[in-house]
Amino acid sequence: MKTDDDLVFRALADPTRRHLLDRLYERDGRTLTELESELEMTRFGVMKHLRLLEEAGLVVTRREGRQKLHYLNPVPIRLIHDRWIDKYRERQVSALANLKSELEETA
Amino acid sequence: MKTDDDLVFRALADPTRRHLLDRLYERDGRTLTELESELEMTRFGVMKHLRLLEEAGLVVTRREGRQKLHYLNPVPIRLIHDRWIDKYRERQVSALANLKSELEETA
DNA sequence: TTGACATGTGACTTTTTGGTCACTTATCAT
DNA sequence: ATGATAAGTGACCAAAAAGTCACATGTCAA
Numbered sequence: 001m002k003t004d005d006d007l008v009f010r011a012l013a014d015p016t017r018r019h020l021l022d023r024l025y026e027r028d029g030r031t032l033t034e035l036e037s038e039l040e041m042t043r044f045g046v047m048k049h050l051r052l053l054e055e056a057g058l059v060v061t062r063r064e065g066r067q068k069l070h071y072l073n074p075v076p077i078r079l080i081h082d083r084w085i086d087k088y089r090e091r092q093v094s095a096l097a098n099l100k101s102e103l104e105e106t107a
Numbered sequence: 108m109k110t111d112d113d114l115v116f117r118a119l120a121d122p123t124r125r126h127l128l129d130r131l132y133e134r135d136g137r138t139l140t141e142l143e144s145e146l147e148m149t150r151f152g153v154m155k156h157l158r159l160l161e162e163a164g165l166v167v168t169r170r171e172g173r174q175k176l177h178y179l180n181p182v183p184i185r186l187i188h189d190r191w192i193d194k195y196r197e198r199q200v201s202a203l204a205n206l207k208s209e210l211e212e213t214a
Numbered sequence: 215t216t217g218a219c220a221t222g223t224g225a226c227t228t229t230t231t232g233g234t235c236a237c238t239t240a241t242c243a244t
Numbered sequence: 245a246t247g248a249t250a251a252g253t254g255a256c257c258a259a260a261a262a263g264t265c266a267c268a269t270g271t272c273a274a
Contacts, residue, residue, distance in 0.1 A: 006122060009119050010120055012120070014231085016232090025191050042233075044233075044252090044253095045234075066242065067250055075204050078188065078200045079208070081184060084128060084132050084181050085185060093181050096182050101186070117261090121262080148263075149263075151223095154222075155262080156262090158222095174220060174271095
């Protein structure tokens with residue numbers, strides 16, 4: 001059996017799919033053709049990736065005529081967070097994460 | 108090139124490794140042998156999984172005589188969160204995630 | 215110091231995943 | 245209608261990951 005969260009984690013495991021999420025985080029409502037244009041991969045590869053993201057619920061889509069618009073859904077990401085970070089430790093962990101980011105910016 | 112975050116996402120992609128994180132979230136400082144005992148897999152399989160988790164920084168270890176103790180490090184998880192959830196939307200998303208969890212509990 | 219215990223390594227096989235391609239379907243504008 | 249545009253399907257190949265095994269190392273206790 002393939003559980004719900006399994007789809008999410010598997011979807012996130014690929015760098016191309018994470019890149020697609022990054023692009024949609026930046027601005028969503030994009031089409032397959034638009035997303036494809038900036039990747040060194042055929043349309044079919046990108047389509048497969050988008051399908052996995054959609055099946056995982058990380059991306060939701062809406063049809064508009066002959067094109068399909070893609071939107072980022074961050075809820076599954078939050079659920080990953082909540083699985084291993086309880087609200088009592090959230091502040092500390094968040095502070096550490098910020099510290100790490102800042103150190104890396106100046107490095 | 109294999110980036111830092113790539114190791115984290117790949118590590119999280121496997122159900123056995125997520126299970127190991129769950130066990131360590133429950134209580135950490137466990138040994139390989141202890142973690143192995145509850146899995147239907149040889150010691151070698153579990154060892155490989157733990158090594159990937161450690162390389163990803165999701166688990167940190169400390170040697171204690173002939174045994175190796177494993178601890179959960181939640182910081183990389185928080186960094187995943189911060190990648191796609193900005194602090195302005197964090198509240199909404201968190202609320203939606205809680206709602207989803209509650210609905211599933213009673214279902 | 216010897217036997218038992220806890221962890222580690224490298225080679226190997228099987229399964230899963232990523233990517234491409236030929237071909238198809240649906241929608242729009244002229 | 246028809247040519248152009250956007251998205252979809254199933255088969256296929258190559259690359260990567262999961263898991264096991266024979267063998268090896270380091271540590272403890274009697």
